[in-house]
Amino acid sequence: MTAPQRDITLRFLAEPQDVNFGGKVHGGAVMKWIDLAAYACAAGWSGRYCVTAYAGGIRFVAPIHVGSLVEVVAQVIYTGNSSMHIALQVHACDPKSLNRRKTTHCVVVMVAVDETGHKVAVPQWLPETEEDKKQYESAKKLMELREEIADEMARLDF
Template sequence: MENYKTVAESQTIMTELMIPSYSNFGGKIHGGVILSLMDKVAYVCAAKHAETYCVTASIDNVDFRASVEVGEIISLLASVNYVGNSSLVVGIKVLAENVKTRAVKHTNSSYFSMVALDENSHKPVQVPGLVLENETEIQRFITAMHRKELNRYYKQEGERIKSSFKNEDFLAVLKKERCILKQP
């Protein structure tokens, strides 16, 4: 198939040792370090698929499921779950392994929306289509489509609320919440 690629062609695994300088005040690996590594692996995966420079457009739901300890080895598994015209959704799963006990835990998951850009004009360019070869790949593609629809809906709802809510409407909603409203 011309201008189509399989998911496997761009799948990427990045592995790194978690060192003390990556830790936060609580002695665990700082979430920002993990996010930075996730961004790198998302770029590599997207660029392999698109065969051009890609930028991060958004990050959807970074779920921190378990902490990562100093001395553990993390593996970031990335694959293209969805392609649009110039955009790609890269799914990332982070696993941490304790080298002494060999215990492996799933620590993070996320979805990075990437956009392929022409290296000279910096304008979006079309990416290859995606060949879906099994049920998992089909489910991931459809789930990414639904996530895009929901994000579009949430954005529209936010705009609608901003433009149509009156101050007294906000006050009625806020009375049920744990907040104090101080107005000038």
């Protein structure tokens, strides 16, 4: 068996059907690309079919224009028993200049499941480099914050 793949890069061309009335790519189109990259990353790590359990902290920091080359980089930054926290960064550029700029970033949690939809174990990822350790700690902090948000939403009956 080959080693799990920790990261993946998917590329898309922003097409006219991806654009809103303001001439920029719809946030929903970007979120779809993020979900596709998160799935490909999680499946590559776990060797299993995976489902999205959480997508959060999505920050749209710059617009994407029609005709742009869009690159979505996904990387495992934390693993639980069956879950994988995937950090994603979206960059866009004019394909003629290749002058990349960050447009979006977020974290998505994917869960590996079997043929019946039950959770299954995934290979553990352990940080090695200093950057890995920072990402790992950030993922743990985000888990704590999500619990606080969930508690507050339950209290407000959302």
